[in-house]
Amino acid sequence: MNTVRSVLQTAVAISLAFLVAALFILLQRSSPFEVYRALYEYGLGSWFSFTNTLNASFPLILTGLSASIAFSSGVVNLGQHGQFLWGALVAAVAGVYLKMPGWFGTAFLAVLGGLVGAGWAALAAFFKRKYRMDEFISTLMLNFLAEYTTLYLATYPFLDPKAYVPSTRMIRREYFLASFFDVNLAFFVAVFMVFLSWWFLWKTWRGYEARMMGYNKLFATVGGCDVETDTSLILILTGFLSGLGGALLILGGTQHRFMKGIGANFGWDGVMIAIMAQNSVVQTLFYALFIGFLKNGAVGMEFETSVPSEFVMFLQAIIVLTLVGARSGFASLSDWLRARSELRRLMK
Amino acid sequence: MVPVLTQLLHAALSSATPIALAAFGGMFSFHANVFNIAMEGMMLMGAYYAVYGAYRFGHWAYGVLFALLSGLVLAMIFSLFAIVLKVDEFITGIGINMLALGWTTYSLRATFKVKGAFISQAIPPVPKLRLFLIEKIPFLGEVLSLHPFPVFVAMILAFVFHLVLYRTTFGLRLRAAGEEPVAVASVGLSVRLLKFWSAVLCGILSSFAGVYLSLGYVTLFSENMSNGRGWISLAIIILVRGKPVPIMLMSIVFGILENLGLLLQRYAVPPQFTAMLPYIATLFVLYSYARRSSST
Numbered sequence: 001m002n003t004v005r006s007v008l009q010t011a012v013a014i015s016l017a018f019l020v021a022a023l024f025i026l027l028q029r030s031s032p033f034e035v036y037r038a039l040y041e042y043g044l045g046s047w048f049s050f051t052n053t054l055n056a057s058f059p060l061i062l063t064g065l066s067a068s069i070a071f072s073s074g075v076v077n078l079g080q081h082g083q084f085l086w087g088a089l090v091a092a093v094a095g096v097y098l099k100m101p102g103w104f105g106t107a108f109l110a111v112l113g114g115l116v117g118a119g120w121a122a123l124a125a126f127f128k129r130k131y132r133m134d135e136f137i138s139t140l141m142l143n144f145l146a147e148y149t150t151l152y153l154a155t156y157p158f159l160d161p162k163a164y165v166p167s168t169r170m171i172r173r174e175y176f177l178a179s180f181f182d183v184n185l186a187f188f189v190a191v192f193m194v195f196l197s198w199w200f201l202w203k204t205w206r207g208y209e210a211r212m213m214g215y216n217k218l219f220a221t222v223g224g225c226d227v228e229t230d231t232s233l234i235l236i237l238t239g240f241l242s243g244l245g246g247a248l249l250i251l252g253g254t255q256h257r258f259m260k261g262i263g264a265n266f267g268w269d270g271v272m273i274a275i276m277a278q279n280s281v282v283q284t285l286f287y288a289l290f291i292g293f294l295k296n297g298a299v300g301m302e303f304e305t306s307v308p309s310e311f312v313m314f315l316q317a318i319i320v321l322t323l324v325g326a327r328s329g330f331a332s333l334s335d336w337l338r339a340r341s342e343l344r345r346l347m348k
Numbered sequence: 349m350v351p352v353l354t355q356l357l358h359a360a361l362s363s364a365t366p367i368a369l370a371a372f373g374g375m376f377s378f379h380a381n382v383f384n385i386a387m388e389g390m391m392l393m394g395a396y397y398a399v400y401g402a403y404r405f406g407h408w409a410y411g412v413l414f415a416l417l418s419g420l421v422l423a424m425i426f427s428l429f430a431i432v433l434k435v436d437e438f439i440t441g442i443g444i445n446m447l448a449l450g451w452t453t454y455s456l457r458a459t460f461k462v463k464g465a466f467i468s469q470a471i472p473p474v475p476k477l478r479l480f481l482i483e484k485i486p487f488l489g490e491v492l493s494l495h496p497f498p499v500f501v502a503m504i505l506a507f508v509f510h511l512v513l514y515r516t517t518f519g520l521r522l523r524a525a526g527e528e529p530v531a532v533a534s535v536g537l538s539v540r541l542l543k544f545w546s547a548v549l550c551g552i553l554s555s556f557a558g559v560y561l562s563l564g565y566v567t568l569f570s571e572n573m574s575n576g577r578g579w580i581s582l583a584i585i586i587l588v589r590g591k592p593v594p595i596m597l598m599s600i601v602f603g604i605l606e607n608l609g610l611l612l613q614r615y616a617v618p619p620q621f622t623a624m625l626p627y628i629a630t631l632f633v634l635y636s637y638a639r640r641s642s643s644t
Binding site for chain 1: 428433434435436439442443444449450451453454456457458576583618621623627628630631634635638639642
């Protein structure tokens with residue numbers, strides 16, 4: 001019953017968001033119908049669009065997963081952007097200079113990227129543990145440091161002199177991730193990580209501790225959880241997921257090199273996906289695919305109509321706000337109705 | 349050495365202003381116990397609409413007007429979600445920041461037909477003020493004079509807001525609403541209304557910080573130009589526990605650091621590293637705050 005209700009709520013909220021966005025499209029003197037049709041056609045309409053959407057969503061799945069697991073454990077890791085960038089940069093650089101047999105090399109680079117992301121997050125974990133610095137702001141600040149440092153590394157030491165924008169050289173061809181019926185293997189890795197994360201959270205005692213910590217830190221402490229270690233562990237683990245996302249973008253994306261702006265908005269997108277998914281791992285997969293669909297469709301929307309692809313960033317924010325607003329609104333409405341009927345009963 | 353020092357302090361005041369103004373905005377939320385992290389987005393929106401208004405109508409005053417209205421609109425949206433619909437404040441804040449980023453990036457493309465940044469000779473910047481008399485004082489005159497007027501507004505506001513918070517009924521009620529909402533409600537005042545006012549003030553001040561960014565500090569709008577200043581202001585508020593005058597002083601410290609970075613660039617330190625200084629400083633601020641609160 002509850003699932004049905006939440007699915008209905010979500011459907012209503014998303015429709016509402018599309019309606020609000022339609023008003024803005026009308027203000028631009030474009031036809032919302034045309035825009036949404038283009039969005040659909042290029043996002044889902046054909047096998048080609050569909051596989052493109054899957055390929056666009058694997059970084060989102062991983063950053064979303066990272067944010068979801070962190071938030072559901074009460075750890076405010078907002079450092080997905082920085083962890084992602086480090087994973088991407090190190091995988092890109094190692095992919096140029098290290099010589100390894102193909103398959104092993106790809107796997108090695110992916111894990112390496114993840115570990116570097118984990119290392120960057122471990123910095124925040126160290127700050128938290130040693131100096132009690134709140135991870136909320138420290139991970140944010142580390143994002144800026146990562147942004148500038150990786151840009152520096154791509155602009156000076158590892159610059160490809162032939163590139164138009166600051167970027168590293170293309171990684172060795174044998175490390176490119178293969179596609180399986182047009183779906184890049186990176187997507188399957190991301191989905192596998194969703195299952196792995198689900199298993200971790202719901203089937204291991206560490207995961208149990210993490211979830212308890214998310215419900216109530218004090219309860220978890222009293223119940224005998226080592227909250228400090230759990231917090232550090234979750235930070236590092238979620239850092240690994242973001243870093244893996246960055247590495248996979250290099251290995252399985254379209255550029256195969258680290259370039260300025262490659263991190264795009266994946267970090268904050270991940271945070272928004274986690275918010276929409278209410279930190280549930282399985283829902284994260286769904287919303288990441290949804291956002292991937294919007295992003296992929298946006299390219300076609302710009303191609304077919306006069307609405308620029310940046311519109312989707314705005315649409316995304318509207319969807320997030322409408323969704324959380326509607327959920328909260330529904331909850332207070334049903335509370336109010338229940339209170340009223342209770343009052344009626346007492347008055348009789 | 350002295351000209352370098354005056355230049356540094358002059359520029360420091362200039363870079364401190366947007367951080368201080370946004371921090372004043374967040375300060376009201378802080379005292380009303382609203383966890384408002386939307387300064388970043390409100391600042392960005394203000395910066396965009398300042399350029400929009402000034403460019404469209406040819407006068408900076410329109411820029412200010414449009415920016416403040418945009419801040420007000422975001423404050424309304426914030427209140428609608430966080431206060432009326434009771435969405436988590438943190439989530440609302442992130443939503444607002446994303447909304448501002450998405451909307452400004454999109455509008456930049458849709459309205460001005462450019463990607464990345466809009467630069468034009470036709471954007472009138474806010475006027476710079478000369479201070480008569482003070483201007484004549486050596487050193488001090490050079491540091492203080494010839495700033496765009498929001499710099500002085502920020503400095504004056506530090507003292508005005510001190511009085512507002514600690515000497516007026518509104519300030520008392522606001523702080524009470526934050527510390528003991530039940531007590532405030534028991535004397536017939538609306539806690540939600542006070543929280544709403546704190547959000548409005550935050551919207552207006554943060555968007556005014558945006559005006560300064562796009563019409564004073566530089567005269568252009570670029571994508572995501574607030575670039576973390578809203579987050580830095582949040583760190584400052586937490587550090588000084590929302591006191592207006594210390595907010596101003598801490599902002600100046602950040603301003604000095606930012607410009608120290610620019611100074612280092614002259615000595616061939618890559619710009620990517622010097623640009624990091626304010627963020628490293630924020631980490632340090634966090635560290636010293638954590639140190640202090642664990643010792644008391």
